Amino acid sequence: MSELLSIVTPVHDAAIPYLSNAYESLAAQILPDGWDWEWLIQVDGGDGSEVPAGIVSDLRVKAGGNRKGGPGVSRTMAWGRSSGSLVKVLDADDVLPAGALARDIRVLGQQADVGWTVSRVLDLMPDGTLVHYTLGDPEPGRMLRGGLFDYWSTSHRPQVHPATLCVRQELLAVAGGWMALPASEDTALLMALDVLADGWFIKETGLHYRKHPGQTTAHVDHTGGPEWAARMGAIRKHAEALRRQSAPAAACWPGGSPGHVGV
Numbered sequence: 001m002s003e004l005l006s007i008v009t010p011v012h013d014a015a016i017p018y019l020s021n022a023y024e025s026l027a028a029q030i031l032p033d034g035w036d037w038e039w040l041i042q043v044d045g046g047d048g049s050e051v052p053a054g055i056v057s058d059l060r061v062k063a064g065g066n067r068k069g070g071p072g073v074s075r076t077m078a079w080g081r082s083s084g085s086l087v088k089v090l091d092a093d094d095v096l097p098a099g100a101l102a103r104d105i106r107v108l109g110q111q112a113d114v115g116w117t118v119s120r121v122l123d124l125m126p127d128g129t130l131v132h133y134t135l136g137d138p139e140p141g142r143m144l145r146g147g148l149f150d151y152w153s154t155s156h157r158p159q160v161h162p163a164t165l166c167v168r169q170e171l172l173a174v175a176g177g178w179m180a181l182p183a184s185e186d187t188a189l190l191m192a193l194d195v196l197a198d199g200w201f202i203k204e205t206g207l208h209y210r211k212h213p214g215q216t217t218a219h220v221d222h223t224g225g226p227e228w229a230a231r232m233g234a235i236r237k238h239a240e241a242l243r244r245q246s247a248p249a250a251a252c253w254p255g256g257s258p259g260h261v262g263v
Contacts, residue, residue: 002036005101006084006169010074011043015092016050018210023055025096025208032105036060041092042078044068072185076177085254088166089186095124095208104166107200112252114142115197116167118160118190119206126211133161133209140203148194149239152187156232162186164206170254171197179238181231188235195243 007026011019019041026039039061043050045068056063066077079087086108090096104117120137122130138147138159151159163186175192178185193199 004084005037005086006082007039007088007090008078009041009090009092010071011092018093029101040078040081042074044074070182072178072180085169087172093210097205100206103202114200115171116193116199119164119202121161121207121209124208124210138201143199145198149191158187162190184231191239195239196246
């Protein structure tokens with residue numbers, strides 16, 4: 001029986017036209033021997049019937065929906081339907097470059113005490129060009145727990161891109177899934193994971209992050225004002241509480257023994 005990687009994707013109206021591109025990039029991925037994927041698409045304010053028929057005809061794709069609650073709610077609802085030992089995020093309007101999923105699986109299979117991975121990102125601009133997203137990429141390899149949160153605490157921007165996250169199912173459950181925020185819920189989860197366990201930065205590009213006017217991050221309230229301040233406050237309170245209460249990182253997360261995947 002194959003090991004399973006669960007990919008969770010929240011969808012709102014403006015992103016539905018991009019789903020086919022995301023699917024094409026996912027279907028082209030080559031996974032290590034013994035692995036397969038499932039794609040949990042969650043339509044915010046819909047029932048899943050909005051997903052194009054050409055996508056849901058793939059039996060690995062599981063479309064669903066929920067009452068309108070925002071991206072954090074939809075991500076968590078998709079995760080609730082997942083079955084994999086690893087959980088990967090993929091936004092509906094983004095694209096996976098070749099090898100992205102295999103690299104995540106191999107790192108988490110070979111590094112038993114690492115709980116999550118992130119990777120280098122290229123912004124996919126409206127004209128089709130790719131531009132390196134960076135606030136100063138960290139050194140490739142292990143990221144010691146708490147380091148990203150310390151960086152974010154002074155800048156309120158994550159040093160790495162949360163849209164590239166792959167995490168162990170058990171650790172995601174400990175963190176409580178995604179916070180019910182109107183935005184920045186992916187950053188909130190990354191900060192929570194960072195104070196709970198070491199991570200790993202993959203130097204190869206793991207995502208083409210589409211830039212377009214309809215994305216959540218283009219909203220006027222995303223980078224300032226009362227809503228922004230409340231989001232930042234919620235992220236900080238959650239991560240600080242987890243840091244105070246968490247025990248030292250596990251010596252080996254479930255499913256993380258060396259040699260767990262083929263290379």
